[in-house]
Amino acid sequence: MSTLLQVNDLKVAYGGIHAVKGINLEVKQGELVALIGANGAGKTTTLKTLMGMVKPAGGDILFDGQSTSKLAPHEYVSNGLVMVPEGRGIFSRLTVEENLQMGAYSRNDKAEIAHDLERVYYLFPRLKERQKQLAGTLSGGEQQMVAIGRAMLSRPKLLLLDEPSMGLAPIIVQKIFEIIKMIAAEGVTMLLVEQNAKLALQTANRGYVMESGRITYSDDAAALLANEKVQQAYLGE
Amino acid sequence: MDIFLQQLINGLVVGSIYALIALGYTMVYGIMQLINFAHGEIVMIGAMVTITCINLLLGMGVQMPGPVLLLVGLLMAIPVSMFLGFAIEKVAYQPLRKAPRLAPLITAIGVSIVLQQVAMLIWGRNYRPFPSILPTEVHIIGGAAITDLQIAIIVLALLLMGGLFYLIEKTKLGRAMRATSQNPEVAKLMGVNVNHIISMTFIIGSALGAVAGVMVAANYDQAHAYMGFMIGLKAFTAAVLGGIGNIGGAVLGGILLGIIESLGSGYLGDLTGGVLGSHYKDIFAFVVLIIVLVFRPSGLMGERVAERA
Numbered sequence: 180m181s182t183l184l185q186v187n188d189l190k191v192a193y194g195g196i197h198a199v200k201g202i203n204l205e206v207k208q209g210e211l212v213a214l215i216g217a218n219g220a221g222k223t224t225t226l227k228t229l230m231g232m233v234k235p236a237g238g239d240i241l242f243d244g245q246s247t248s249k250l251a252p253h254e255y256v257s258n259g260l261v262m263v264p265e266g267r268g269i270f271s272r273l274t275v276e277e278n279l280q281m282g283a284y285s286r287n288d289k290a291e292i293a294h295d296l297e298r299v300y301y302l303f304p305r306l307k308e309r310q311k312q313l314a315g316t317l318s319g320g321e322q323q324m325v326a327i328g329r330a331m332l333s334r335p336k337l338l339l340l341d342e343p344s345m346g347l348a349p350i351i352v353q354k355i356f357e358i359i360k361m362i363a364a365e366g367v368t369m370l371l372v373e374q375n376a377k378l379a380l381q382t383a384n385r386g387y388v389m390e391s392g393r394i395t396y397s398d399d400a401a402a403l404l405a406n407e408k409v410q411q412a413y414l415g416e
Numbered sequence: 417m418d419i420f421l422q423q424l425i426n427g428l429v430v431g432s433i434y435a436l437i438a439l440g441y442t443m444v445y446g447i448m449q450l451i452n453f454a455h456g457e458i459v460m461i462g463a464m465v466t467i468t469c470i471n472l473l474l475g476m477g478v479q480m481p482g483p484v485l486l487l488v489g490l491l492m493a494i495p496v497s498m499f500l501g502f503a504i505e506k507v508a509y510q511p512l513r514k515a516p517r518l519a520p521l522i523t524a525i526g527v528s529i530v531l532q533q534v535a536m537l538i539w540g541r542n543y544r545p546f547p548s549i550l551p552t553e554v555h556i557i558g559g560a561a562i563t564d565l566q567i568a569i570i571v572l573a574l575l576l577m578g579g580l581f582y583l584i585e586k587t588k589l590g591r592a593m594r595a596t597s598q599n600p601e602v603a604k605l606m607g608v609n610v611n612h613i614i615s616m617t618f619i620i621g622s623a624l625g626a627v628a629g630v631m632v633a634a635n636y637d638q639a640h641a642y643m644g645f646m647i648g649l650k651a652f653t654a655a656v657l658g659g660i661g662n663i664g665g666a667v668l669g670g671i672l673l674g675i676i677e678s679l680g681s682g683y684l685g686d687l688t689g690g691v692l693g694s695h696y697k698d699i700f701a702f703v704v705l706i707i708v709l710v711f712r713p714s715g716l717m718g719e720r721v722a723e724r725a
Binding site: 230232251252253254255256257261262264268269270271272273277280281282284285329333 | 588594599608610
């Protein structure tokens with residue numbers, strides 16, 4: 180499998196605080212990789228840096244063999260780097276359908292967009308029922324579906340998911356993770372940041388554990404699940 | 417009854433103009449939470465450019481019907497104002513994108529003063545009469561008079577507002593504008609070039625402002641380098657009345673303010689036993705502004721949909 184994302188010695192600093200202290204990370208074509216760790220470990224900062232929302236202090240990011248350092252923030256999507264942000268980031272006063280259409284903002288292939296929209300409605304029949312409703316009136320789980328469906332309409336080469344379980348009831352979290360598996364099965368490569376480490380590692384192929392800005396473990400997801408230290412620190416066992 | 421109807425018509429005319437200008441304030445506020453105090457000057461420059469153009473054409477001995485001359489002048493003024501709005505944003509506001517909100521606000525007041533002074537250098541400090549090129553006969557409806565110009569102002573304002581609604585609600589650009597105003601960070605993630613959206617907002621608002629400026633000049637038969645100040649403040653009041661950031665609110669606020677001001681000034685003399693005459697009409701806008709700010713700061717249509725976490 181070819182490497183889709185290659186991160187070398189990435190450092191990020193906010194003011195004087197070093198949030199990410201030189202990490203190496205890679206995601207191969209077709210993989211679902213989990214990045215787990217405690218609150219404040221630097222996971223979200225890492226994702227934001229991958230999307231160009233935060234400028235790195237050092238290191239480099241290669242996506243599809245190209246450095247992303249020269250891209251403007253709005254050019255990431257058309258290159259296939261797509262993120263579902265923490266807290267879902269839906270446009271609450273746009274309708275469900277308008278939110279989904281925003282995912283296709285940088286595309287101009289009308290027929291293909293219409294086709295993708297139908298596919299999202301097929302995957303999420305609930306959204307089809309609510310397509311004319313303002314997205315702010317939906318439940319948290321439905322909003323997460325909007326956020327994921329919207330990302331699908333961007334036709335991601337690499338989909339970055341930031342805390343998709345945040346603020347959702349356990350039963351809804353299960354459902355969202357089924358959706359994530361379904362999307363992975365369709366061949367979408369994903370990097371998943373998640374505090375619910377167990378669920379993330381059960382879903383992913385490989386995992387990285389992040390601690391105070393550093394990667395402390397990286398292995399196959401099954402091996403991390405079996406690792407005693409990871410179990411003690413993150414899996415509550 | 418005919419005084420009431422007459423003032424209602426006048427109020428509608430003035431209100432349509434306020435609404436067009438208020439849209440410029442509210443669109444910019446909606447996208448970047450900035451009160452663009454220079455917007456009134458864009459309106460003024462629209463009026464000045466049109467008058468200059470018409471006078472130039474008349475001076476060259478061009479034989480055209482008045483309304484056509486006006487249209488040519490208007491078509492010259494719109495791009496000038498559009499460019500000016502675009503340039504002001506690039507030069508004065510874009511460098512302050514990450515500054516505290518007070519900085520661009522004070523800059524806006526500075527830009528407004530600079531434009532007034534520049535306009536005075538170009539066009540002088542006296543009132544510029546609007547060329548007498550338009551038909552002056554009046555139609556009588558139910559005892560009230562209305563001119564072709566007034567009818568044209570109301571119709572054109574409604575058409576422009578309809579066009580703007582269509583743009584914002586039905587087009588991809590409009591969708592991106594709404595998305596940017598709600599959440600610029602996420603809009604960027606969708607591939608929206610936020611700087612481009614902000615520029616478009618200024619350009620569209622300035623075009624509407626130029627048209628409004630020409631309407632003011634034609635309706636009152638004059639223009640002045642300082643005219644943008646008062647009309648800008650009133651349109652800003654209209655935007656606040658409707659709920660700043662709300663497109664529908666700007667239209668409602670503009671028309672309401674026009675009618676309140678017109679009816680108020682029509683009856684002010686009678687109500688105060690002749691102590692205050694209709695030349696005190698400007699107080700109504702600011703009384704309205706104070707009442708709104710005290711009792712309903714979010715404006716008439718400023719309510720937001722509940723946002724769940």
